[in-house]
Amino acid sequence: xxQLVQSGAEVKKPGASVKVSCKASGYTFTNYALHWVRQAPxxxxxxxxxxxxGDGNTKYSQKFxxxxxxxxxxxxxxxYMELSSLRSEDTAVYYCARGIGWPSQLDSWGQGTLVTVxx
Amino acid sequence: DIVMTQSPDSxxxxxxxxxxxNCKSSQSVLYSSKNKNYLAWYQQKPGQPPKLLIxxxxxxxxxxxxxxxxxxxxxxxxxTISSLQAEDVAVYYCHQYYSTPPxxxxxxxxxxx
Numbered sequence: 001x002x003q004l005v006q007s008g009a010e011v012k013k014p015g016a017s018v019k020v021s022c023k024a025s026g027y028t029f030t031n032y033a034l035h036w037v038r039q040a041p042x043x044x045x046x047x048x049x050x051x052x053x054g055d056g057n058t059k060y061s062q063k064f065x066x067x068x069x070x071x072x073x074x075x076x077x078x079x080y081m082e083l084s085s086l087r088s089e090d091t092a093v094y095y096c097a098r099g100i101g102w103p104s105q106l107d108s109w110g111q112g113t114l115v116t117v118x119x
Numbered sequence: 120d121i122v123m124t125q126s127p128d129s130x131x132x133x134x135x136x137x138x139x140x141n142c143k144s145s146q147s148v149l150y151s152s153k154n155k156n157y158l159a160w161y162q163q164k165p166g167q168p169p170k171l172l173i174x175x176x177x178x179x180x181x182x183x184x185x186x187x188x189x190x191x192x193x194x195x196x197x198x199t200i201s202s203l204q205a206e207d208v209a210v211y212y213c214h215q216y217y218s219t220p221p222x223x224x225x226x227x228x229x230x231x232x
Contacts, residue, residue, distance in 0.1 A: 035221075044212070044223050044224065044225045044226060045169065045212060045214070045223040046223070047220045047221045047222065047223075059219065061219075061220040062220070063220070095168055095169075097168075097169075103157055103216040103217065103218075103221065104216055105159040105171055105174035105175075105214070105216060106159070106161075106169075106171060106214075107171050107174075107180065108171075109168035109169055109170070110168060111167075111168060112168050
């Protein structure tokens with residue numbers, strides 16, 4: 001079955017960067033896209049960007065442009081999301097989710113990674 | 120950005136009764152040439168990631184019970200649970216993937232009365 005397993009919780013100081021991984025299994029990694037969505041406490045889900053796991057093309061939300069980098073390692077069937085210049089407002093649960101190309105519904109989700117930004 | 124607005128924010132329904140959640144988009148999410156509404160619904164239980172229930176506004180994801188149904192077109196959509204079960208207690212989100220960035224509703228919390 002399709003599984004997306006994310007890396008563990010992180011605590012970072014303001015101004016630092018965080019890199020979250022998402023390891024896929026149960027399907028052909030390069031046939032799908034991976035999206036990153038975050039959920040801050042009490043807030044709605046917020047889309048950050050996506051990567052076509054096949055060709056590596058990416059698209060980012062304007063809100064995060066310049067601060068977020070999504071990449072993938074096809075040999076490891078793993079996608080990564082790196083967010084820089086962290087501020088307290090970036091405290092959230094970060095999810096990876098599988099998409100069938102672009103545009104797409106998100107049919108499988110990782111378990112989430114809590115990133116806490118605190119001095 | 121397309122703004123997704125759900126109503127109500129929360130509702131309490133008796134077991135076995137019908138629950139309906141509305142979602143309104145600030146602009147149409149109907150791709151006319153394909154006759155598809157780029158609208159999905161998700162269920163999220165506490166401490167869990169969202170789970171896809173419905174896509175293309177009315178297509179049920181594999182394995183989702185048939186008591187869940189989606190309807191609507193253009194800017195107005197509804198998720199209906201025909202007979203609420205205890206395991207349906209959750210927060211439900213609509214999601215438009217018509218334009219970048221994809222956006223989500225604020226969520227509707229469904230509880231048992």
